[in-house]
Structures are given as C-alpha cells and as structure tokens.
Amino acid sequence: SQQGEEDPQALSIQEGENATMNCSYKTSINNLQWYRQNSGRGLVHLILIRSNEREKHSGRLRVTLDTSKKSSSLLITASRAADTASYFCATSQGGSEKLVFGKGTKLTVNP
Amino acid sequence: SAVISQKPSRDICQRGTSLTIQCQVDSQVTMMFWYRQQPGQSLTLIATANQGSEATYESGFVIDKFPISRPNLTFSTLTVSNMSPEDSSIYLCSVRHGSLEQYFGPGTRLTVT
Numbered sequence: 484s485q486q487g488e489e490d491p492q493a494l495s496i497q498e499g500e501n502a503t504m505n506c507s508y509k510t511s512i513n514n515l516q517w518y519r520q521n522s523g524r525g526l527v528h529l530i531l532i533r534s535n536e537r538e539k540h541s542g543r544l545r546v547t548l549d550t551s552k553k554s555s556s557l558l559i560t561a562s563r564a565a566d567t568a569s570y571f572c573a574t575s576q577g578g579s580e581k582l583v584f585g586k587g588t589k590l591t592v593n594p
Numbered sequence: 595s596a597v598i599s600q601k602p603s604r605d606i607c608q609r610g611t612s613l614t615i616q617c618q619v620d621s622q623v624t625m626m627f628w629y630r631q632q633p634g635q636s637l638t639l640i641a642t643a644n645q646g647s648e649a650t651y652e653s654g655f656v657i658d659k660f661p662i663s664r665p666n667l668t669f670s671t672l673t674v675s676n677m678s679p680e681d682s683s684i685y686l687c688s689v690r691h692g693s694l695e696q697y698f699g700p701g702t703r704l705t706v707t
Contacts, residue, residue, distance in 0.1 A: 516694075523701070524700060524701060525699055525701045526637075527698075528695050528696070528698070531693075531694055571637070573696075580625055580642075580690050581639050582627075582688075584636045584638075
C-alpha cells in the first residue's frame with residue numbers, strides 16, 4: 484500500500500521561481516528519500532534524510548522532515564526548465580530496506 | 595553510487611508470451627529489488643531478491659507470474675509470464691549500495707498488445 488502522499492499532484496511554475504512539494508506518510512520511518520523521474524525513465528536519487536534529521540541541503544534542493552507531523556517537503560530554488568519531471572518521496576520502515584513510494588508530484592517549469 | 599543497467603530498455607510483446615528483464619550492477623550488492631510502475635502511477639515493489647535464496651514477494655505478486663533469478667551478487671532477472679495488457683508498465687530494478695540510499699536502473703518499458 485502507498486505510504487506517502489505527495490501534494491500537490493501537479494505544479495506549474497515559471498523558470499526562476501521556487502517549487503515546493505510535500506509528502507506525508509502514515510507510520511514511523513527510518514529515513515525518507517526523494518527521487519526525480521523524467522518522462523517515464525529511471526529514478527534519479529536526489530536526497531536522503533534520516534528520521535533524526537530535520538533539514539538537509541544539496542545544491543538547489545532543500546528537504547525538511549517533521550516526524551511529529553509525519554511529513555516532509557522538498558524545495559527546489561531558482562527552478563529551471565530542466566527541473567521539469569515527476570518527484571516522488573519514498574520511505575523505509577522498521578528493519579526493512581524496501582521502499583514505499585508516494586504518488587508523486589508532476590512539476591512543470593515553464594521557460 | 596552504483597551503476598545499474600537493464601535490458602531491454604523497452605519491448606512490445608504479444609499477449610500470452612513471456613519477457614525476461616535483466617538487471618546488472620557494477621558492484622556486488624546483497625539485495626536487489628524489482629518494482630513496477632503502471633502508466634501514470636507510482637512505483638510498487640514486486641519482490642526482493644537475495645543471492646542464493648528464493649525471492650520474497652509482496653502481497654499481490656506471485657512467483658508463477660513474476661519468477662525471479664539471482665544467480666550472483668551483481669545480476670538478477672525478472673520474468674513477466676503469460677502477459678496481458680494489464681502488465682504494460684515500466685519495470686525497474688534497484689539496489690542499496692553502501693549507505694542507505696537506493697539506486698534505480700533506467701527501467702524497462704513494456705507494452706503488451
């Protein structure tokens with residue numbers, strides 16, 4: 484069953500704007516990972532945040548995690564047309580390495 | 595990170611036939627995972643493949659339909675058997691390499707007619 488729920492389902496912005504995507508989950512997690520998928524291709528790993536972390540940065544990406552609210556957000560700053568893709572969060576729980584994915588947010592960055 | 599390749603990248607198959615998808619990793623990994631992504635949907639785990647043991651299937655997936663082999667620590671295959679149009683999906687393998695991150699192959703886009 485789906486663990487994460489991203490919102491919005493779709494987001495359209497102009498180049499240079501910031502994009503924020505949210506992910507909520509239902510049970511306790513070990514970590515949460517964000518992925519990007521371009522046009523039905525393979526997934527590109529963006530960032531992992533552990534359950535004891537609150538914020539991580541990687542280039543133009545900023546991820547936050549609020550375990551009390553069971554939610555995470557992915558912020559892409561100064562977006563580019565090349566950021567157009569679907570973004571998924573995925574969680575791992577307990578002693579399992581398997582990932583449970585959210586439904587994804589489809590981001591369109593207009594030039 | 596691990597470099598993962600899949601073959602074929604895409605295929606169009608007839609109903610009732612089977613297709614075997616290969617996944618090759620450039621380093622040894624203990625666990626490999628197979629996911630399915632139906633059109634417009636998110637990813638769902640099919641099974642976890644450990645070298646030297648039977649694959650562990652998730653609810654809704656059975657070995658007769660999706661037999662998996664894991665002959666060594668760098669390679670795995672997933673077969674989609676007796677295909678129907680509902681099997682049209684992207685199939686992806688993934689591995690956990692080193693730390694906690696999981697990395698994915700480029701996927702195999704399957705269309706069943």
